[in-house]
Amino acid sequence: xSNVKSSKSVDIxxxxxxxxxxxxxxxxxELWEFRELLYFFTWRDIKVRYKQTVLGASWAIxxxxxxxxxxxxxxxxxxxxxxxxxxxxxxxxxxLVPWYFFANGIGxxxxxxxxxxxxxxxxxxxxxxxxxxxxxxxxxxxVLAFSVLFLMMLFxxxxxxxxxxxxxxxxVLIFITSMGVSFWLSAMNVQFRxxxxxxxxxxxAWMFITPxxxxxxLIQDPFLQIIYALNPMVGVIEGFRWALLGTDTAPGPMxxxxxxxSVSLLVSGAFYFRRMEKTFxxxx
Amino acid sequence: MSNIVVSVKxxxxxxxIGKLQSNSHDTLGQKLGxxxxxxxxxxxxxxxxxATAAADLDEEFxxxxxxxxxxxxxxxxxxxxxxxxxxxxxxxxxxxxxxPTTGSISIRGRVGxxxxxxxxxxxxxxxxxxxxxxxxxxxxxxxxxxxxxDEIVSFSEVEKxxxxxxxxxxxxMTLRLAFAVAAHLEPEVLIVDEVLAVGDARFQRKCIxxxxxxxxxxxxxxxxxxxxxxxxxxxxRVILLDGGTLAADGSAQSxxxxxxxxGSGTSSVREFNxxxxxxxxxxxxxxxxxxxxxxxxxxxxxxxxSVGVEIEFDVFEEGCVLQxxxxxxxxxxxxxxxxxxxxxxxxxxxxxxxxxxxTAWIPGNLLTEGxxxxxxxxxxxxxxxxxxxxxxxxxxxxxIDSMDGxxxxxxxxxxDFDGVMRPMLNWETExxxxxxxxxxxxx
Numbered sequence: 101x102s103n104v105k106s107s108k109s110v111d112i113x114x115x116x117x118x119x120x121x122x123x124x125x126x127x128x129x130e131l132w133e134f135r136e137l138l139y140f141f142t143w144r145d146i147k148v149r150y151k152q153t154v155l156g157a158s159w160a161i162x163x164x165x166x167x168x169x170x171x172x173x174x175x176x177x178x179x180x181x182x183x184x185x186x187x188x189x190x191x192x193x194x195x196l197v198p199w200y201f202f203a204n205g206i207g208x209x210x211x212x213x214x215x216x217x218x219x220x221x222x223x224x225x226x227x228x229x230x231x232x233x234x235x236x237x238x239x240x241x242x243v244l245a246f247s248v249l250f251l252m253m254l255f256x257x258x259x260x261x262x263x264x265x266x267x268x269x270x271x272v273l274i275f276i277t278s279m280g281v282s283f284w285l286s287a288m289n290v291q292f293r294x295x296x297x298x299x300x301x302x303x304x305a306w307m308f309i310t311p312x313x314x315x316x317x318l319i320q321d322p323f324l325q326i327i328y329a330l331n332p333m334v335g336v337i338e339g340f341r342w343a344l345l346g347t348d349t350a351p352g353p354m355x356x357x358x359x360x361x362s363v364s365l366l367v368s369g370a371f372y373f374r375r376m377e378k379t380f381x382x383x384x
Numbered sequence: 385m386s387n388i389v390v391s392v393k394x395x396x397x398x399x400x401i402g403k404l405q406s407n408s409h410d411t412l413g414q415k416l417g418x419x420x421x422x423x424x425x426x427x428x429x430x431x432x433x434x435a436t437a438a439a440d441l442d443e444e445f446x447x448x449x450x451x452x453x454x455x456x457x458x459x460x461x462x463x464x465x466x467x468x469x470x471x472x473x474x475x476x477x478x479x480x481x482x483x484p485t486t487g488s489i490s491i492r493g494r495v496g497x498x499x500x501x502x503x504x505x506x507x508x509x510x511x512x513x514x515x516x517x518x519x520x521x522x523x524x525x526x527x528x529x530x531x532x533x534d535e536i537v538s539f540s541e542v543e544k545x546x547x548x549x550x551x552x553x554x555x556x557m558t559l560r561l562a563f564a565v566a567a568h569l570e571p572e573v574l575i576v577d578e579v580l581a582v583g584d585a586r587f588q589r590k591c592i593x594x595x596x597x598x599x600x601x602x603x604x605x606x607x608x609x610x611x612x613x614x615x616x617x618x619x620x621r622v623i624l625l626d627g628g629t630l631a632a633d634g635s636a637q638s639x640x641x642x643x644x645x646x647g648s649g650t651s652s653v654r655e656f657n658x659x660x661x662x663x664x665x666x667x668x669x670x671x672x673x674x675x676x677x678x679x680x681x682x683x684x685x686x687x688x689x690s691v692g693v694e695i696e697f698d699v700f701e702e703g704c705v706l707q708x709x710x711x712x713x714x715x716x717x718x719x720x721x722x723x724x725x726x727x728x729x730x731x732x733x734x735x736x737x738x739x740x741x742x743t744a745w746i747p748g749n750l751l752t753e754g755x756x757x758x759x760x761x762x763x764x765x766x767x768x769x770x771x772x773x774x775x776x777x778x779x780x781x782x783x784i785d786s787m788d789g790x791x792x793x794x795x796x797x798x799x800d801f802d803g804v805m806r807p808m809l810n811w812e813t814e815x816x817x818x819x820x821x822x823x824x825x826x827x
Contacts, residue, residue: 112572115495117480118488140520144506151508222503223521224480224495381482382399 131226145237160241164196184315184347195312195337201242203303209234209282217384231282263343270339277332280365283373329354332362390455394487397447447473448628460599462615463608465625493572502562507551518565532568540564567594577608652683664772666701672778684782688748688791696741705766710744711759749808
């Protein structure tokens with residue numbers, strides 16, 4: 101927001117408020133100072149997420165579970181989609197668990213500033229806390245769904261490989277990508293509510309250019325593969341299957357491209373967010 | 385080293401506002417055409433780099449301009465002004481919610497701002513959970529909140545409902561809890577907007593006391609309010625904004641009284657001059673006043689006492705039947721009643737030239753606590769029915785419950801007492817000692 105310089109002399113911070121022009125520094129230090137607020141926002145999101153629903157937190161499991169059932173019938177049975185030698189339900193569920201974490205994160209984060217408009221207009225805090233906490237809040241759902249995935253693996257007798265150690269890295273990649281996308285979308289949504297109508301379609305389209313319902317091995321052309329890797333979620337989803345189910349889809353060098361893309365999404369999104377941030381309270 | 389904590393230099397804030405609708409659409413066809421074309425026009429303007437084109441915001445408007453002042457440590461400063469004078473914009477800039485377009489502000493110390501109590505309260509969370517959430521939003525650490533927790537709870541008087549979701553609270557309980565959290569903020573500079581305009585009189589007093597304590601601890605408070613009584617009581621210094629600029633800065637007493645008498649605020653007296661007076665074809669208003677039952681002009685009235693609204697007007701053309709009206713609205717904008725003058729002496733009689741003073745007496749034990757805002761009108765009934773002259777929000781008064789119990793509709797109850805009216809009704813009881821009384825339900 102404002103151009104704020106803090107000096108810690110005699111422990112009384114000096115705040116200077118004036119107009120900032122153009123691009124501003126990210127001021128991550130301030131975000132760190134407000135980490136408790138980030139924690140409370142996340143905690144609130146988790147607490148109220150399934151309030152006044154009958155099935156409560158089971159929705160975290162039911163969403164990907166239903167999607168898996170539908171996909172198993174349509175793509176697994178009717179279309180006979182190849183699934184890298186893994187039973188199709190397990191094949192799709194292993195992708196749906198990280199995918200739902202990503203998609204729901206973007207979905208709620210892109211609306212977070214508009215939903216929290218009352219806060220934006222009444223209290224000062226680093227505005228990034230809202231989209232970030234919306235993404236963090238979805239992590240509990242991910243853990244719940246992941247435990248179901250684990251049960252399914254037991255049921256099908258599939259043991260995770262040693263590559264499972266790479267899972268945290270893949271998770272970080274999801275965080276980076278969803279934050280980057282959410283910074284862009286949430287900031288644009290403040291000014292252009294069109295974004296709200298675009299996001300659901302955007303997420304759906306993204307799912308189909310990501311190997312969720314089909315294996316990435318369907319794409320053979322080496323040139324197309326490079327284009328494909330520009331979508332960071334390709335490496336993440338295939339990486340999940342590789343680490344957990346032992347498919348022969350080690351992300352390899354293409355994950356480097358994915359990683360670069362998501363980091364640049366994050367950095368550009370953060371700068372764009374910071375640039376737009378100063379007008380949030382006026383236009384939201 | 386100087387003791388200046390807040391220093392505001394040449395601060396201004398410009399807004400882009402929508403253009404007035406000048407080209408009217410006469411036919412549905414034109415309107416539809418415009419609706420279809422607008423997105424393309426906007427997209428074109430956006431593509432050419434007009435960031436504000438998306439909402440047709442092409443007029444500029446300075447909400448505040450060239451505002452300068454310094455505030456020293458421990459000062460309690462009131463900021464007053466009419467609606468739209470720029471008070472809220474100034475507070476938003478001071479609390480870093482929005483950026484100034486020009487100028488700069490330096491603040492030494494942490495700033496806590498309370499632009500609305502209960503910001504960030506989540507209805508699904510319990511009172512306990514909301515204390516932590518709201519505290520964090522206002523900038524307290526988990527540790528701070530934990531230390532102040534018991535004090536917050538006892539201040540808010542909602543102990544029993546601490547584990548109930550806030551959505552089941554009454555508005556008064558929510559407000560008390562919210563203020564309690566805010567009152568335990570401990571920043572060096574506290575910015576407060578209008579929190580005292582709500583809540584019952586007793587809790588308002590409690591809040592004012594708390595704010596005075598805060599000031600007494602050497603912290604600096606900026607306080608925006610329409611409640612002139614609270615401003616003069618709390619603040620030694622007042623800054624008056626008018627039309628976005630700083631109109632006066634000085635001792636609270638003198639600025640508040642000149643502000644009230646200038647007619648830009650709403651007080652219990654409004655005297656019109658030849659320019660401001662609402663004037664019709666036959667009558668002109670001279671003044672509107674609020675009087676207590678002893679005939680004295682008063683800003684506030686006890687809930688059990690009657691209060692009079694007096695309209696003074698001149699009839700300069702004889703031969704009309706005139707009827708004064710009084711319309712009372714509370715501070716939440718709810719219209720409480722309209723009353724018309726049915727005085728038999730003048731009812732349906734043409735009025736000769738001269739000065740008239742009509743007073744509508746509102747009985748005691750009718751209104752509830754809070755603010756009453758009075759609009760006045762004079763209707764001509766004959767020769768033709770027409771609104772002669774009127775004035776919106778001419779005067780206002782405060783209804784206060786002194787809670788002496790004996791003559792209050794509250795009875796022995798001192799807590800929340802909802803409702804837009806508070807009549808004292810006659811209750812009758814019939815008692816039959818011989819009735820067949822059983823505790824079990826009918827089979």
